Amino acid sequence: MTNLRFGLIGTGFMGKAHAIALRSVGTVFPNIAAPILECLVDSDLAKAANDAEAWGFQRSSDDWQAICQDPDIDVVDICTPNYLHREMALAAAAAGKHIYCEKPLGLTGAESQEICQAAETAGVRTAVGFNYICNPLLVVARRMIAAGEIGDAYNFRGCYQEDYLSDPNSPFSWRCLRNQGGSGALADLGTHLINMAEFLLGPIDRLFGNLTTVYSQRPDPVTGVLRDVENEDIAQVLMTFSGGSAGTMEINRIATGRKCGLTFEIHGTKGSLIFDQERMNELRVYQCDDPEGRRGYRTILGGPEHDDYANFCPAPGHGLGINDLKVIEVRNLIQGIAEGTPVFSDFHNGWRVQTIVDAIEQSHLNNEWVNVNEGNQAK
Amino acid sequence: MTNLRFGLIGTGFMGKAHAIALRSVGTVFPNIAAPILECLVDSDLAKAANDAEAWGFQRSSDDWQAICQDPDIDVVDICTPNYLHREMALAAAAAGKHIYCEKPLGLTGAESQEICQAAETAGVRTAVGFNYICNPLLVVARRMIAAGEIGDAYNFRGCYQEDYLSDPNSPFSWRCLRNQGGSGALADLGTHLINMAEFLLGPIDRLFGNLTTVYSQRPDPVTGVLRDVENEDIAQVLMTFSGGSAGTMEINRIATGRKCGLTFEIHGTKGSLIFDQERMNELRVYQCDDPEGRRGYRTILGGPEHDDYANFCPAPGHGLGINDLKVIEVRNLIQGIAEGTPVFSDFHNGWRVQTIVDAIEQSHLNNEWVNVNEGNQAK
């Protein structure tokens, strides 16, 4: 296994999170070859240089196109604002680079399809930053469902609620513009939840959506002048899964008090599951075949018996953090490249998720149920 | 204040709950005149006699019509299966009795309207058994919202999940029949949630519903032969309130693991509220104006500073139970009769709730949004 050389574009929230993960993944997972932090790219060259030094990159650049074509780069890692994903991913694919891109993959389903197909044509490995599903307890949840431990699932309720825009004075940003952020709460939060829903229960079949924008204007961060917000604060979705389960989703970027409120509850014929990302080291399970009078939700604390946990810590209940999920995500990509196998989540998943986002918007506009059971279903 | 004489019809779950409440309300609330448990009615005369003796009723009967016309009865208390409410309530109204009826008021909106208007015509006081909103902490929640303690509410998510029918072998009953139970999960559970939503946030404006019946047949309890279930196991609703808030509701009678999962979460511009009936002595509140770095959901434990709690116990955190809510409900009715003021929840609320249930069914059938902002809005 060779040590893959990463070119990371972007130095914001996700840029640093990727850097931390790239830095430690080799130590956490000794069975993979540690990646090389080859080059850090930012349009601000001084910032690129400074962060590259601080974060342990070998070099820095302000020329992302050059990095995409650089023979000393194996993986292009895209952590820029949403509207830049397409151009960068297409350039990387054209140059035959493996691509690691933050979510959402593209601004729309069509854009995501274009990106996905370019990567497939190029024959490169891809990954999208849907980190939450890398949680070992969610891998357990998925396996429990697949093995029938809660019987046949017949209801899903998923929420992703944060309050990062609940203050009406939170300034206008690219996230509020259609042509830069795409959708609103759906792009930032909903994509995670949609991907998680299908990760757990398989493809969504049809859906009905409703979008609400509570704060239709926000002040420009420089001038203070109010500008129009072009996308939704809240998305609410009814849906059914191809496997037969009913479901709802609620996505909210102004959910006052909620910080990382990514939650789900799944009811099946023999049991149920509850999860809350704010307590990401706990999975709650109810099983009907527990003895009468002794039934109840069991809180499973993550431990070394749960998949990747042991690589971080041999003792149970000591707790993983959000950055550890990113480490697992990077491991998945590196392993996928080494073994030539698909990564979960890859660009196909990213496209699929965006197809569903589009369908929610279409449903909202037309007040009708929309089928999403054709074409690019998750596998 | 005279001691009102109650004639209670029905000796099941709710019959006994009413009896316990009637028995203790005078001791808990010394400012009202204790009701007299005048007569207990059951179609099985021996059972009526036996339970009347056990529960402290003065006499018993198997003739509900007679009770409705009995001059020694002031209040007719209806705790029979849903399909009997209409006939009994109409008879009681015709005889000029005050009426206390378990939810749902009628099988349909039209039936509920007929009942409500008959009582209004008769000029009698009425109450419907939506006991959960009698919780002192929910009265606090309502007052907090009204006083702007969480700012303007802009999102509501309510659930009522139980698992009393999650076992496919749970036998067929009148609850599964349209002409006896009316709707399914909506009638048993949804009516509580709808009433609570409007209690907290005012009238719902429009809604979109989706109904699912997972178990379309259940075994007859006597013959074991499978019979067709005629109403829904799960109802999912998107909605908006007249006050501007978005909302969702999820109602589920097969939610494996949930025993009394009546929950809500409300987000406002300045804070939020979370409640779970399974922890009915706790109300969680988030307030944006707490100091930075010290914000978080606060768990308020019910105590004597919260309305009616002090009548049960002068010490905080000692805990009320479900039957205590029924005591408050009975107090509300007795006080309303004594003071000639409307009870919350009365037949108008019962009709209003049923209007919304009908709208959910209509929306589901026609796949369209339905307005519910006209006519009999809650006040």
Added chain:
Amino acid sequence: MTNLRFGLIGTGFMGKAHAIALRSVGTVFPNIAAPILECLVDSDLAKAANDAEAWGFQRSSDDWQAICQDPDIDVVDICTPNYLHREMALAAAAAGKHIYCEKPLGLTGAESQEICQAAETAGVRTAVGFNYICNPLLVVARRMIAAGEIGDAYNFRGCYQEDYLSDPNSPFSWRCLRNQGGSGALADLGTHLINMAEFLLGPIDRLFGNLTTVYSQRPDPVTGVLRDVENEDIAQVLMTFSGGSAGTMEINRIATGRKCGLTFEIHGTKGSLIFDQERMNELRVYQCDDPEGRRGYRTILGGPEHDDYANFCPAPGHGLGINDLKVIEVRNLIQGIAEGTPVFSDFHNGWRVQTIVDAIEQSHLNNEWVNVNEGNQAK
């Protein structure tokens, strides 16, 4: 079974709680004969008359001695301040009345012994108001331990924390005086915890105690002058049980923020139990023989499969309250009288608990371990 006539002395917190329970016990538990609320006694005759009317007593009095000797009284129910228990109980016993007395039984072990032995000599049934152990989930816990469901218990940690005196300006009362309240936090709270510990795990063998008085003076409620507090705010105890388990207890009446913080955690060789009175409808259980990777604390919600719960409500998870525990306690007493069997908790338990309180004080004074494994062990 005859309807026992109760003479209740005291109209405070516990007086009303007893009245509510006496009023409803016959309805909740139809298999017992409902008690008769014969007479309510208070030294303030007007208050006695007023509350008797309000609470449903047949008559009232300001002469407790007369009530103790009244041939129309079967049970003397003592809800007065601690220092009055002895005189009243002795009078009731001398007159051959059954006795129901609030905790603590006496101010000291010696006083409690005198009371207990007088009742035994008189051959009357007795009960002490240790209501918390009447919780159906604690009866389940006791049975689980006895049946070995958590193996051999080897550690117990019990706390009873409230904050009713955490404000230094909370006024001086009889509770602060040795000759009126007896001990401090130990009398009010500790007696409950000690009784619960032995209810669950059998007799305590030896102990080491430490007492702390944080607020050594409090203002007189009338004059505002500071008066000396004569007993402890906090008691901390190390101990071992005769069955071999280690243990600790912490009792605190100034535990800022805690309202009814009666909690325990018990570890055994095969599992463990956790309980918190503030969530009295939940019992948490861990069992080692759950499958690997699926272990965790299970939260059992009280339901009809748990002993007396079904008498209050046939549906699980709907929740009991503190007053419901008192109803069960009264039922226990009435049943004990009817069947001629000992009540748990009776005066023997009350004496036993007081013996342990004395031992904690003695240990604190002498800085030494004290044996409590002789004489009046709980059975």
Added chain:
Amino acid sequence: MTNLRFGLIGTGFMGKAHAIALRSVGTVFPNIAAPILECLVDSDLAKAANDAEAWGFQRSSDDWQAICQDPDIDVVDICTPNYLHREMALAAAAAGKHIYCEKPLGLTGAESQEICQAAETAGVRTAVGFNYICNPLLVVARRMIAAGEIGDAYNFRGCYQEDYLSDPNSPFSWRCLRNQGGSGALADLGTHLINMAEFLLGPIDRLFGNLTTVYSQRPDPVTGVLRDVENEDIAQVLMTFSGGSAGTMEINRIATGRKCGLTFEIHGTKGSLIFDQERMNELRVYQCDDPEGRRGYRTILGGPEHDDYANFCPAPGHGLGINDLKVIEVRNLIQGIAEGTPVFSDFHNGWRVQTIVDAIEQSHLNNEWVNVNEGNQAK
């Protein structure tokens, strides 16, 4: 600031945790110079070489003495079993190396004193691996207490419960031997709790301890023959702090069901604090000056406003994990070396903690209170 070269001795649980932290600390905290993973040492040379390669060390060795004297090593990092700490630390100090040592510092107070004084004589910086107090929320807790946000603290209850030895068949190891592990639960768990107690509330003044060994023999991992366990499974401690607070500690390595049950509760005159390491991203705070009727424990979720959190993630509530605490610990050491300031926790703290462990054992042996308020108090 120079890039310090670390020589890490030991490749077990803590060895890997240190390696992960050393690897990522420079990226997480760009304001410090990233350390160099110079050499990994294990008595098994092949393992040392293999892990060095996997974890990113430049070289490997089986000769810890050589590393202690190696001019290309700046910091000796000791992650070996307890009984090896002394010899290694003394060698490192003699060679003038900075020293990072896992807890417990020495097997006894005397040994810890010798180590501490050797380091002080050598004038080197030191750190002990009490990682839990590096949690940003605990730094907040400490500051809240110091600033009087909960008034004067008057009670502390701390527990550290795990169940890693609750299975009687868990094999005998060096941890069970006095001359290799030192004390039992106290060494593994209690040292963390003692350090945390003094970190929060200042020095302990006097204490009374009780030790229990439930499993006095365990099977040899090779032969299966039962061997004598020489130290305690459970330690229970009563204590007072020099600042006036009462306190208890309970430490248990056989607490069935508890995985990382490091908890505390502190009551003060104006509020209280509750923490549970199994939910390490939450701090619960009660404040008396919240408005009446709105008081309750507030759950603060860790976020960027809480000290070091922002270096890991700019978004609140996303969650840190146990390994992130180690990253902060390493940062503390590197910063202390760079700035020439003491690290918290350093060898002085390690010695202090061991003094208290010794006092608990002495108290248990002699059944008497032991003063710990002299000599090496924490600062």
